[in-house]
Amino acid sequence: MVLQQAILGDCAQELKKLGDDSISLIITSPPYADQRRRTYGGIHPDDYVAWFLPISEQLLRVLSPTGTFILNIKERVLGGERHTYVLEMILEMRKQGWLWTEEFVWHKKNCYPGKWPNRFRDAWERLIQFNKSRRFKMFQDLVMVPTGGWAKTRLKKLSETDKRRDESKVGSGFGKNISNWLSRTMAYPTNVLHMATECGNKNHSAVFPEALPEWFIKLFTKENDWVLDPFMGSGTVLRVAHRMNRNSLGIEIQPDYYRQFMRDMAAPVHERPPKSQETRSRETIFARHS
Amino acid sequence: MVLQQAILGDCAQELKKLGDDSISLIITSPPYADQRRRTYGGIHPDDYVAWFLPISEQLLRVLSPTGTFILNIKERVLGGERHTYVLEMILEMRKQGWLWTEEFVWHKKNCYPGKWPNRFRDAWERLIQFNKSRRFKMFQDLVMVPTGGWAKTRLKKLSETDKRRDESKVGSGFGKNISNWLSRTMAYPTNVLHMATECGNKNHSAVFPEALPEWFIKLFTKENDWVLDPFMGSGTVLRVAHRMNRNSLGIEIQPDYYRQFMRDMAAPVHERPPKSQETRSRETIFARHS
DNA sequence: AGCTCTTATGAATCATTGA
């Protein structure tokens, strides 16, 4: 039985109540600078680093020595320039003791539209990986993807009847072939993730698609590990973690988000969005090639 | 008649001989930290910022007030961490007077293979855009790309007879639809560039594919403008600029690279790589969807 | 069910207006 807990409160305070070294994966998307005015008092980009550092200090304390912190963030434009608060945050967090292990790129395939005279649409965000030590846990085999040759060539050659037959006979025949091909044609992914934002989901307006936390949870945790999102919002990370049999803890300062999440959790499973884990997993696997 | 000039020397010195405000576009990929040991004395990542700042100061001087500087760079891994010299360079260059306008991502579709226990393949590099003023020149219309929906779906569905019929009956029924589609066939690109590295070109081991400087030259310059690459290497930027009728200037400290470039330039056109500008342009336009 | 077509919308950015 895995646990799932949501806390209503300010994570700068609530995190202090957690034990040292207790979390395997922290994955979060903090409120962007100058956003969510009402609740966070409108953090100006110039104040963003000072606001975040006490929180990252607590995150460093609660994270397991072999754990990972994935920070989804992107600097806003101010006065025609990208603001530098993200760069400064990385430098300051290293002084706190964090290791800046890697920076993944989330390529947002369906980025927000718009036209400006001196700028194109922003189609990527940073997924910054921090660790407490070089010996963090990473399960690379679990996020392998089909190689281009298989996805691009072999799948296309299948006739429509083959595909239909496969869908009706799960686990036999064509399914076997699939698994053969998989074993011969899987490759490790890169540090560029291609995923569309989920825009049509009225129930939970998540900042990132479920495939995103799913990918990192697979990569950095095992079942029964603890996953933390200190800015849980509508609870996308917690929902995915629970479905994947990980213990999860979320902190949210806005009562609206918190109550909505609690309602969703209380609802019977059949009232939740219908996507099964199986479906989502395949989408993730194929995301790279779409 | 457009000019093309290559200088053998250290750009930190050679740049001082150029006039103020004379360059429309600077595009370069400086030697990565700890690379090219022999000529640059093996710049350690910790020394990289101090080494680069005198150069960026000269670049700021020679760039036109409406010009753009595109810096292709990526931080190396040192001790299990991404080194911070790129972050520090951005912060220091802003103190010099540069505006950090944007950061494009170059997604390297065919990135270098390899496997490490705690890291995936690095499939992206930064293309950092600096400017001297907010009023830089940008010709967005020249780099528009076909929209995904039109290119992928609608065009495929049209039979040849449909297409012919449409051309003869403009303004009615089907023709109207076509014109609606046509008006929405092209879209502005995003700040994520999908380009494969050119690995098969034995003559010039370029750090980036020709489509990359071509894209930025189209976007930020007009014919007869001046393009500068202070670390020209084998001269990819100069070759592309010349083909596009831009004046170009390159500086290279290694005699081998310099001599090879001079040999290539002296060679008759028919001995050069056969790709025409027309071919390259279409590849660039469609690169996003391949 | 499997298509095709329509529609709503999303951690955006800039110029303009008003305080």
Place this chain on the structure above:
DNA sequence: GTCAATGATTCATAAGAGC
């Protein structure tokens, strides 16, 4: 002057309707 709020711009996706 600065600062905040509003409107205009615009495209890949998924859900929904229609055949």
